[in-house]
Amino acid sequence: MGIILDVTDLHIEFHDHDEPETVVEDFDLMLEEGEIVGIVGESGSGKSMSALAIAGLLNRHALKKTGRIMFNGDDLLTCDRATLRSYQGDEISMIFQEPMTSLNPVKRIGWQVEESLFIHHPDIDKKERKKRAIEMLKAVGLNDAENIYYMHPHELSGGMRQRVMIAAAMIGNPKILIADEPTTALDVTVQAQIVELLKKINKERGTSIIFISHDLSLVSQLCERVIVMQKGNIVESGKTSRVFSNPTNTYTKKLIAAIPKIDIGE
Numbered sequence: 629m630g631i632i633l634d635v636t637d638l639h640i641e642f643h644d645h646d647e648p649e650t651v652v653e654d655f656d657l658m659l660e661e662g663e664i665v666g667i668v669g670e671s672g673s674g675k676s677m678s679a680l681a682i683a684g685l686l687n688r689h690a691l692k693k694t695g696r697i698m699f700n701g702d703d704l705l706t707c708d709r710a711t712l713r714s715y716q717g718d719e720i721s722m723i724f725q726e727p728m729t730s731l732n733p734v735k736r737i738g739w740q741v742e743e744s745l746f747i748h749h750p751d752i753d754k755k756e757r758k759k760r761a762i763e764m765l766k767a768v769g770l771n772d773a774e775n776i777y778y779m780h781p782h783e784l785s786g787g788m789r790q791r792v793m794i795a796a797a798m799i800g801n802p803k804i805l806i807a808d809e810p811t812t813a814l815d816v817t818v819q820a821q822i823v824e825l826l827k828k829i830n831k832e833r834g835t836s837i838i839f840i841s842h843d844l845s846l847v848s849q850l851c852e853r854v855i856v857m858q859k860g861n862i863v864e865s866g867k868t869s870r871v872f873s874n875p876t877n878t879y880t881k882k883l884i885a886a887i888p889k890i891d892i893g894e
């Protein structure tokens with residue numbers, strides 16, 4: 629299997645104040661084709677910043693990024709805007725914690741699922757777009773796809789909305805799906821269903837997944853490999869079963885000790 633993404637020495641700092649603030653330091657990630665990697669760590673440890681940089685969504689003015697994010701022979705930190713845009717939402721897509729804020733409340737579900745096809749594949753006509761959107765909605769477990777296609781976000785439950793987000797992220801058949809706390813706003817049963825759905829997508833389509841979560845149990849169920857972050861740095865990484873059963877880093881030990889019982893799903 630090949631390497632699909634190679635991040636080296638990623639460094640992110642904010643320049644909002646007099647003193648620059650480093651939020652990610654020396655971040656490295658070599659993602660294999662079809663691999664699922666978890667990122668865990670306390671709030672503010674730099675998980676989202678790293679993920680947003682990889683997704684090409686960190687484009688603020690008062691911000692400095694250095695290092696390399698190699699994808700398909702391009703460095704996403706230095707390539708031109710057109711190249712970056714051609715990957716965003718098509719080859720590399722991202723889903724977030726709260727689907728209600730990521731979905732547009734006034735647009736129909738069908739429109740939102742099709743949007744990236746519309747942007748990236750203008751050659752695909754309206755009829756074919758709709759066909760693919762309905763297939764995708766079914767593939768994420770929304771069986772009533774023909775009706776859901778015409779609904780608005782408020783007509784769906786939180787779990788259904790997260791499935792819609794996943795459908796929208798997956799319609800271009802991305803090589804990499806980045807999921808930043810995709811289950812945090814959902815109840816436990818629905819969380820498990822979303823994790824199963826991500827597993828299914830990974831198995832059937834070979835999509836590589838970066839899964840960010842505070843829930844170490846979900847991470848151990850889904851991810852073969854895990855990265856532990858603290859204060860912008862990777863403090864430990866390795867096979868999930870090893871890291872969670874036999875952590876070498878003091879911070880990882882604390883993180884695990886804070887969980888009442890963790891199920892190392894093998």
Ligand SMILES: Nc1ncnc2c1ncn2[C@@H]1O[C@H](COP(=O)(O)OP(=O)(O)OP(=O)(O)O)[C@@H](O)[C@H]1O
Pocket residue numbers: 642644649651669670671672673674675676677678
């Ligand atoms: N606009 C900003 N200016 C300066 N610092 C910021 C800004 N936005 C975020 N940060 C800082 O970046 C650091 C990393 O934040 P990040 O969102 O990546 O954390 P996280 O690991 O995703 O946390 P959480 O688990 O709460 O989502 C934090 O210390 C945060 O305060």
Ligand SMILES: [Mg+2]
Pocket residue numbers: 675676677808
């Ligand atoms: Mg975050």
